[in-house]
Amino acid sequence: MFFSIGDLARRTGVKVPTIRYYEARGLLDAPLRSAGNQRRYGQAELERLRFIRHARDLGFSLGAISSLIELQEHPDRGCETATRIAQDQLEAVRQKIGRLRALEAELERITAGCTGTGVSRECYVLASLADHELCDHDHAPMDG
Amino acid sequence: MFFSIGDLARRTGVKVPTIRYYEARGLLDAPLRSAGNQRRYGQAELERLRFIRHARDLGFSLGAISSLIELQEHPDRGCETATRIAQDQLEAVRQKIGRLRALEAELERITAGCTGTGVSRECYVLASLADHELCDHDHAPMDG
DNA sequence: TGTAATCTCTCTAGCGACTATAGCTTCAAG
DNA sequence: CTTGAAGCTATAGTCGCTAGAGAGATTACA
Incomplete structure (x- = not known):
């Protein structure tokens, strides 16, 4: 059900420090933590990170990706x-x-x-x- | 005969802080100074900077440009x-x-x-x- | 010669999107 | 229960500039 940052990295092809960087930049929400303070991710974060990765691969800036995510979070807004x-x-x-x-x-x-x-x-x-x-x-x- | 960093910038299209940056990076030799410690350039520096600018416009890295300059300084070496x-x-x-x-x-x-x-x-x-x-x-x- | 406007000086910090390192803690397998 | 991999935070470095502060130099004109 929940997996570590290393698992997330393997599943998305995004490196571990980059995932933490995205979190610091606000592109990824801060995830749950284990008892020992390690990040634990679920399906939602996996999809979010795949979205980011795909957009990055297409050359979108992190700023542009932020805007796209915000829009994605508000499905009733115009596109x-x-x-x-x-x-x-x-x-x-x-x-x-x-x-x-x-x-x-x-x-x-x-x-x-x-x-x-x-x-x-x-x-x-x-x-x-x-x-x-x-x-x-x-x-x-x-x-x- | 000698001109200021601003003149050099106008003649080459390279911005003043960029010229100083190139000097700090070792791409341009440290030039003469006026009595008041301002840089004074001559023809040689003008040509060097045009060389750098041209190479940058073609997308060469500063490291590559360093190598090219070094080669230029040794006309007897193979190319x-x-x-x-x-x-x-x-x-x-x-x-x-x-x-x-x-x-x-x-x-x-x-x-x-x-x-x-x-x-x-x-x-x-x-x-x-x-x-x-x-x-x-x-x-x-x-x-x- | 005075003065005002412009230019130049050094130094430091910031950009974007990471990447690398140090020094420590936690987790999972045997 | 021990070992080794993986994770944690925090900081600094990459590239090629660019921006700003606060000081000093030069130039144009009266």
Whole structure:
């Protein structure tokens, strides 16, 4: 019926310290404790943690996940917020993909220009980094 | 001839505290100082910082950039390391793109299944997150 | 030369989402 | 009843910055 934090970790693939971290962040409610002060979980916490894990895997922030959980706790509320969070996430993912594809193209070009057999002075990788003129595009900074 | 940290920031697009951070991290050498202890930069530092900025824009870590700079400082060394760093980065970018595309597909599916007009209880977004069975794929965690 | 506005200095703390460590206590198996 | 794994709290570290405090330096203009 009740299981330990280690069992919960095994069942969800979320590491033990991460589970405690989620509790501290308020994503998981504080669970029951054993006589010796160890956490004891049940089915509800298991499902909650799977929800969190799934959302994390999809790249949602813990803040966004908090909002989603809050909504889940109030089944009578409208779901515009949930939909918007998911759409925002989709948009963010698409933007990341776009930027990464630009980086990919530039890195391909740079690495293709260098056999790796020469001397640093003549290295096309280093030259490309030193001189932005050798670039085709402006590439914007990424957040990851 | 010599210019301030603010000038350097304007010329490179790198923020002032970031420049100081790079210096603390050893990516930039400690520059000359004015009589009043303010940093004074010249052409060499400008080029170095542009190199760093360009590499950051391409997603290289500061550690990788350190290695690239070290290589740049020793023009007689072979450039295999530089080439490998760039190839590793390319590979990392490609893997990120792959994972993001899986997330994109899943988020598209989830958001398409929900009009956002219903009630939280019936929300397809929330249902999808709660029940991994509603997923087509296993999606792996991302680092960003 | 005075003064005001802007810039720069160092230092510390915070972000997000964990991860690692230390030093201790509890639990489960044999 | 002992041993070893697993759990507890609390703190600090990761990465690449960013923000703020409170002080001092420089510059523009009168």
